[in-house]
Amino acid sequence: MSDTLAVTDLSAGYGERRVIDDLTIEIPQGELTVIIGPNGCGKSTLLRSLARLIKPFEGSVVLGGKDIATIPSRELARRVGLLPQSSIAPEGITVIDLVTRGRHPHQGAFRRWTREDETAVREALRRTRLEDLSTRVVDELSGGQRQRVWIAMALAQQTPLLLLDEPTTYLDISHQIDVLDLCTSLQREGRTLVAVLHDLNQAARYATHVIALAEGRLIAQGKPADVVTSDLLREVFDVGARVIEDPETGGPLIVPHAPAVA
Ligand SMILES: Nc1ncnc2c1ncn2[C@@H]1O[C@H](COP(=O)(O)OP(=O)(O)O)[C@@H](O)[C@H]1O
Ligand SMILES: [Mg+2]
Numbered sequence: 001m002s003d004t005l006a007v008t009d010l011s012a013g014y015g016e017r018r019v020i021d022d023l024t025i026e027i028p029q030g031e032l033t034v035i036i037g038p039n040g041c042g043k044s045t046l047l048r049s050l051a052r053l054i055k056p057f058e059g060s061v062v063l064g065g066k067d068i069a070t071i072p073s074r075e076l077a078r079r080v081g082l083l084p085q086s087s088i089a090p091e092g093i094t095v096i097d098l099v100t101r102g103r104h105p106h107q108g109a110f111r112r113w114t115r116e117d118e119t120a121v122r123e124a125l126r127r128t129r130l131e132d133l134s135t136r137v138v139d140e141l142s143g144g145q146r147q148r149v150w151i152a153m154a155l156a157q158q159t160p161l162l163l164l165d166e167p168t169t170y171l172d173i174s175h176q177i178d179v180l181d182l183c184t185s186l187q188r189e190g191r192t193l194v195a196v197l198h199d200l201n202q203a204a205r206y207a208t209h210v211i212a213l214a215e216g217r218l219i220a221q222g223k224p225a226d227v228v229t230s231d232l233l234r235e236v237f238d239v240g241a242r243v244i245e246d247p248e249t250g251g252p253l254i255v256p257h258a259p260a261v262a
Helices: 045-049 075-081 093-106 115-127 143-156 171-187 200-206 230-237
Strands: 004-013 015-026 032-036 056-065 080-083 159-167 190-195 209-214 217-222 239-247 250-254
Touching: 004 045, 004 190, 015 045, 015 056, 015 143, 015 209, 015 217, 032 045, 032 171, 045 080, 045 159, 045 190, 075 080, 075 093, 080 217, 080 250, 093 143, 143 159, 143 171, 171 190, 171 200, 200 250, 209 230, 217 230, 230 239
Parallel strands: 032 190, 032 209, 080 159, 159 190
Antiparallel strands: 004 015, 004 056, 209 217, 239 250
């Protein structure tokens, strides 16, 4: 089954308000796509549309040749996982219980717990380095630890397609790198990932495909080196910067201009 997501002429928003405007993009299968764009440009709205949390005003989202509007909910939940930008855990729930909820789409009517469920939860806790916190109450964790719990829940869902809305926000640099390396490993294992990132240098380094949005419209898409340019930074973020060669990877590295001293 193909996990390519094709977005065609998509317009979406809230009430009367159009946030995504006539957007046509493809999320290539097996790649790590990073969405960049200023605050409020519609990145989260796009991810919500891809996960069918909101219905398009116009246009379509097609997963593996089928309009997601026609895919049964349980099937969609087994194929597409979403880590929302912010989530509130049920009061008093433990880490392991929350991560276990990621298995619900896989369980039958009687919610029988299988060895496969057990393995998926253990694996999700291991890959997010949460084993030692598994019996702790989620409310009592730090913001960064909580973020890793939500990532673990999305991982436990074991969907071939994973949408991550700002997965590194609230994390210190070491855990940011952990999460981004995890994204790369998942991609190399054959999953399709889409992540919203604010750190453009991380986007340039980890993405295999970049989508740049501004005001709900597509500005550019393609390989990081083709998208992350000083012209694009000026156009999308109104930032003056040099883009030089990353001494570690040879890819693009953004160096904002120093402020002019009066
Ligand atoms: N639930 C909502 N109801 C109404 N407006 C919303 C809602 N969520 C987001 N918006 C508005 O839609 C616009 C795009 O938001 P969002 O997709 O969250 O942007 P981004 O993730 O790029 O920062 C913003 O102007 C925001 O205020
Ligand atoms: Mg957002």
